[in-house]
Amino acid sequence: MFVSFFPRPKMFFISSAVWAVVAMLIWYLGGAKAGAWFGLPPAAPDAPPIIGAEVFWSPPFLWFYIYYAAAVGIFYAFWRLYSPHQWQNWSILGSALIFFVTYYQVQVSVAINNWYGPFWDMVQGAMAKTAPITLDQFYTGFFTFAGIAFMAVAVSVLTAFFVSHYIFRWRMAMNEYYVAHWPRLRHIEGASQRVQEDTMRFSTIVEGLGVNFIDSIMTLIAFLPVLMRLSTNITELPLVGHVPNALVVAAIFWSIFGTASIALAGMKLPGLQFRNQRVEAAYRKELVFGEDHEERAQPITLRELFENVRKNYFRMYFHYVYFNIVRYIYGQANGIFSFLIMGPSIVAGKITLGLMNQIAYAFSQVTASFQYLVNSWSTIVELLSVYKRLRAFEATIHGEELPDIDERFIKGEELATDHY
Template identity: 35%
Template sequence: MFKSFYLNKKFAIYAYGVLAVLILFIYTQIALTVALNEWYRDFYDILQAPKAEISKEEFLQNVKDANNSALAQKEFNEANFINKASVYIYQNSLEFFTGSRNVKGHSAYGMISFYHLVMVFLSIALPYVLIYALSVYIASLYALKWREAMTFEYIKFWKEKDDNIEGSSQRIQEDCYRFSKLVEDLGIKIFKAFMTLLAFLPILYTLSDPISKALFNSISDENVFSFLKHIDGFLVYLALFVSLGGLLISWFVGIKLPGLEYNNQKAEAAFRKELVYAEDNRSKYASDKSILELFTGITTNYKRLFLHYGYFNIWLIMFEQSLVILPFLIVAPSLFSGVVGLGIVMQMNSAFDNVRTSFSVFILNWTMITELRSVYKRLKEFEKNVGYK
């Protein structure tokens, strides 16, 4: 499956070259996402401190006060290798539209600041949309090329076998593409999740300190939960705990899905095979009895599959919806006690969601993983039957 594409001289340059391009696109998307996270802080701070009118002199004074190159340089220096690009993008977008690389710290903001921040958002969001669309297109071509490599490699071995192999046409025609497409989709999501963690973990770790102190301020040192006050990066550990717990539960809830998917493919292959034979000899194949038996097997398996996916979807939706409000419950004490402003709340919510979603990448794509396991099992059996090594 992998050898035919990555170790084949005919496809190796394409395989590794386009993969490098996709990695570059993912890096750029993460950098723009982090830049938007910085924008959330400033934008919601502006919404929290509105002023009906602000004179041009006040605005210019704000720009002058905020234009602290030393502070901007410090923020850039403290960022990791992913976030340096994000800080650079955001600071330069601010400077282009506002004349300042820093708009934080004012007691009030006017409409002019609001419109400038909207333009900053568009300058970050629009390139993200274009890069994302281009990466999806290139990734689709990548999966197609992978299918081509697998298909012609398998056909060489399959043509040498005289004995019949169950569902061979389906495995070559359909499963090769499904495998390459699923691996490409899942691989990109996992790598993007990894890069997102590298970018957002430092942000969430930094935001954890004031929020956790306000959250556990009322807990006395004699309380059994007093240790929570002294955990650095509390929000990071919370996101990890929630995600691992969700993954463990998802494993048990969906434990039967891979087997059902595999059985479903076998039932579909048998039905398709009968219809293909009937194209050449309808008197011998596709009788009412055989069609009824084959289709009954398909419907029985699908009903079981739908039932188990129903259980799994109930759990997954409950898990996702319950986490929408969790960050706000955590940060509420800090907001209402005045420790943080609305901008920090929204920045924390965005950072927490990105970290938690990245930790939960396997939960959120469990259906895809289940399907991939089924396809992999079928192709592995096919390789063994045709003597592919």
């Protein structure tokens, strides 16, 4: 799954994580200020944030682009010399580009949050007639937002195009790898489906989960300081009282509560999803044999196999009921939780409309990052089922013992569904 696309996967991923940490430490310990040597100095500590799309070509951002490209270039050069791989351009440079775009999209969210405060304070002043504004000022505020949004849209469209090719290249790498070992793999249950379909599903899911994980980390890095700064305006929590960094504490508590609830409610789903792949494959395989052999796919056999399919689906439907109840209730409550936290301050008139929107947006970004498992649980369940299927291929190629369920399929034993 990985060795076909990445050079020496275990060492590669460890080295990429270590290099990322080193690059970030260098950046925060002085690298950000080094841009001044090239005429790209960092923003002054007391400088107000730049409002609008021009922030993305300001000197600090331009210097970061150069720094990131240099860090990626060093990492790529090392692996190109140490362990050349036919897919290294896509697996290394392609992954680096996806991570960069993820960083860019997080910065778009920061830019929008910076726009919220001044704009909605201006609207509040106009509505309260305490700070009159002109129509041009009002529309200019929206045009500023449009500039940020249009850049984000353009980058997102181009990224979607690139990611589609990236995923298919990964599928090509896995396809070539498995086809090269096809004589040893053809006897595995559902071998054709695993090569034709599961490779695409695996690359798509892993790419999506990986990008979302990196996005969550980058969002936390970008928005936790924002939330800490905004916490100076919210010093008390309902039912609790005074708490230092109240917004950060509330975000962490709420996210842990949601993650634990979703994980507990969905703990049975991975096994059921995996089982579902098996019973579907057994039914499909018998139908395929029945196309060429009259003695196969007899009504009694098909009824038994489809009964396994039915039982597993009905069991999945039952477990998804309480899983979805927990997930949807938490999702709805998540939308208003930040306003409940701000309730005492709003009633006391301690915050403005712009500040309220900034806090709500930053709070949602931070909680969404902490809720990575909550938002990705269904996808993780699907990935586990695909991984287990492809892992049987890996075991066969390397001469390892197959999982018990695959052994029974090869021997033609009947599937039972009462294990879950």
